[in-house]
Amino acid sequence: MTAAHAISIAVTFTWLGMVVAISFLEAPLKFRAPGVTVPLGLEIGRLVFRALNVAEVVGAALLVAGLLIDGPPTRVVVAGSAAVAVLVVQLVGVRPRLTRRSDRVLAGEDVPRSHAHYVYIGLEVVKVIALLVTGILLLGV
Template sequence: MIWSLLFVRQLALTLWLGGLVVIDFVETPIRFRVPEVNRNQVVAIGRRVFAALNKLEVIAGAILLLSDALLLPHFRAGVRPLEQSAMETVAAMWLAASVQLVWVRPRMSALTRGLDLVNRDPADPRFAKIGRLHKVYSGLDLLKMLLGLLTLALWVHP
């Protein structure tokens, strides 16, 4: 059972962190460079992609937290503090993903719906709001990546 829980938690973090890195650093930049797709279409696709990613992240975080909670009693005393710290970093990742899912992304999506991003008017105050929300979203993504790497480092204990 311990081996299965370790496998599940590592798979969940791999999918979460890997998906986050691929979408943020590969898929999104490519999507903006496709000449056959205009900015309105790029944003519409992005809404769907990030909605799916946010759901995956919250599910992966719940799986990680559950497996960590079940594993913690099985670790020897010297390792427990590292595992507890890893569990706390996963909890922080999960919280960041949850904030994106229920607060940041829905607000950004609502602001961009019906907004012409091709012939945009820079004076439209919605663009400033979208920009601020996008910075919050991007900051939370960066935080999740750093916490995910920290979690991996804590799992690779002596």
């Protein structure tokens, strides 16, 4: 196993763990904590997801570099590329809408729940599956 291959495996499973822990545990649970208001939860979420997204971009760059260096089978590249593509769609297409909505809530407006939130969650599920498949395929190569 090459160093690039080992790094690709580590990055993939680390990225997967971060997404699962934050998107599917921290994000929904913070609003259940005593004393956490919607505005406070939104501010916490902004901080946490900004940090997660920075870590994801670094992870995506490392994964892409590792795959380019290692040259794994096409199926691995496709699965890894799917995770990276989902991240790009989230950051460029969905996050700005969610940010605009949370800006309005924090300004005191009463706004309905955004459909973009459901799109983001759906994309998180797709990304988790893509990362899991990528990691499993990398382990088998």
